[in-house]
Amino acid sequence: MKRTISILGSSGSIGRQTLKVAEVCGHEVAAITVNKSVDLAEEQARKFRPKLAVAVDENAANHLRLRLADTGVKVLSGQGGLLEAASLPEADTVVTAIVGVAGLRPTLAAIDGGKRIALANKETLVCAGELVMARAREKGAEIIPVDSEHSAIFQCLQGCRNRGEVRRLIITASGGPFYGKSREELFPVTREQALKHPNWAMGAKITIDSATLMNKGLEFIEAMRLYAMPPERIQIVVHRESIVHSLVEFEDGAILAQLGSADMCLPIQYALTWPERTSGPAKPLDLLSCPPLTFQKPDPDTFRCLGLALECAEHGGTSTAILNGANEAAVALFLEDKIGFLDIPRLVERALERVVSRENPALADIFEADRAARAAVYEAVR
Numbered sequence: 001m002k003r004t005i006s007i008l009g010s011s012g013s014i015g016r017q018t019l020k021v022a023e024v025c026g027h028e029v030a031a032i033t034v035n036k037s038v039d040l041a042e043e044q045a046r047k048f049r050p051k052l053a054v055a056v057d058e059n060a061a062n063h064l065r066l067r068l069a070d071t072g073v074k075v076l077s078g079q080g081g082l083l084e085a086a087s088l089p090e091a092d093t094v095v096t097a098i099v100g101v102a103g104l105r106p107t108l109a110a111i112d113g114g115k116r117i118a119l120a121n122k123e124t125l126v127c128a129g130e131l132v133m134a135r136a137r138e139k140g141a142e143i144i145p146v147d148s149e150h151s152a153i154f155q156c157l158q159g160c161r162n163r164g165e166v167r168r169l170i171i172t173a174s175g176g177p178f179y180g181k182s183r184e185e186l187f188p189v190t191r192e193q194a195l196k197h198p199n200w201a202m203g204a205k206i207t208i209d210s211a212t213l214m215n216k217g218l219e220f221i222e223a224m225r226l227y228a229m230p231p232e233r234i235q236i237v238v239h240r241e242s243i244v245h246s247l248v249e250f251e252d253g254a255i256l257a258q259l260g261s262a263d264m265c266l267p268i269q270y271a272l273t274w275p276e277r278t279s280g281p282a283k284p285l286d287l288l289s290c291p292p293l294t295f296q297k298p299d300p301d302t303f304r305c306l307g308l309a310l311e312c313a314e315h316g317g318t319s320t321a322i323l324n325g326a327n328e329a330a331v332a333l334f335l336e337d338k339i340g341f342l343d344i345p346r347l348v349e350r351a352l353e354r355v356v357s358r359e360n361p362a363l364a365d366i367f368e369a370d371r372a373a374r375a376a377v378y379e380a381v382r
């Protein structure tokens with residue numbers, strides 16, 4: 001089935017790969033959005049001729065408007081532009097590839113528009129998962145995960161007629177570039193070292209999250225929300241080869257897994273075409289050239305970010321929004337060379353101690369938790 005898609009965050013890694021899938025598979029592009037990447041937005045708009053192009057940055061939008069003056073592509077800026085791209089009537093599917101809690105409001109706008117959400121913004125479910133999933137049920141909006149692990153679980157659940165038959169979800173983790181290292185060895189880690197992921201090419205924020213293992217913690221919470229699973233029925237296993245993308249164990253002990261090369265085009269494409277499968281640009285997996293597949297226990301004590309995320313998963317309420325907000329602020333500081341690698345978990349833990357978590361939060365409580373968590377991080381480094 002051909003879809004008409006709006007891509008929120010078209011200049012990022014997932015956004016660019018979504019356009020590759022759209023080109024190869026013949027999906028229409030209704031809207032693209034960038035933060036301030038004018039050159040790339042112009043190139044994408046000329047190639048895919050969307051109805052709408054958004055640059056969130058006002059200045060960038062003014063430049064983009066001049067550059068696209070001959071094309072008939074409408075250019076908007078700011079949060080308003082993002083919300084318009086998310087709810088554009090022409091689009092039947094919205095790919096949410098914005099990084100961070102910034103993706104929350106546009107995702108809700110897309111849900112209210114009854115769109116299919118190809119969800120590549122895990123922070124939205126980490127911060128406001130219960131609220132977002134309830135809204136999607138109410139509006140009849142499908143949420144199909146793009147995150148490779150959650151797509152793998154989603155694929156393994158096809159044909160499962162009764163969710164009560166699922167015993168456990170098993171999420172695989174590559175372990176990142178520093179797996180097996182001690183805290184002493186992690187102390188001097190630099191930005192450049194942390195940005196080198198062994199298996200996946202991704203944006204800066206998620207690559208740092210993969211190095212701290214916060215990414216796996218966020219994915220654990222994402223899985224709880226997407227599949228309405230309690231934490232005791234989700235397991236993380238380190239799988240260095242990134243070939244098994246995740247697994248589902250059923251009540252009879254059978255385990256189904258999804259395997260593939262480390263290529264995000266496949267989960268992106270499946271989120272667009274589900275329940276159908278079509279040929280596409282993803283690199284096929286050659287089993288005969290695979291290394292032996294290994295599975296090991298994660299170490300949430302050394303990789304404290306993972307430990308903190310698992311504690312928040314248990315605790316619920318706004319604690320997951322505090323975790324996420326503090327992590328976003330700390331990772332940004334690390335990427336600016338203002339703090340060390342082990343300061344990331346230290347600052348997140350401090351924010352979790354300082355900011356009080358609330359039960360059954362409304363949207364306003366979640367945004368307040370996010371704001372307070374960031375403030376606690378900035379206060380600590382000042």
Ligand code: MG
Pocket residue numbers: 147148149219
């Ligand atoms: Mg993932």
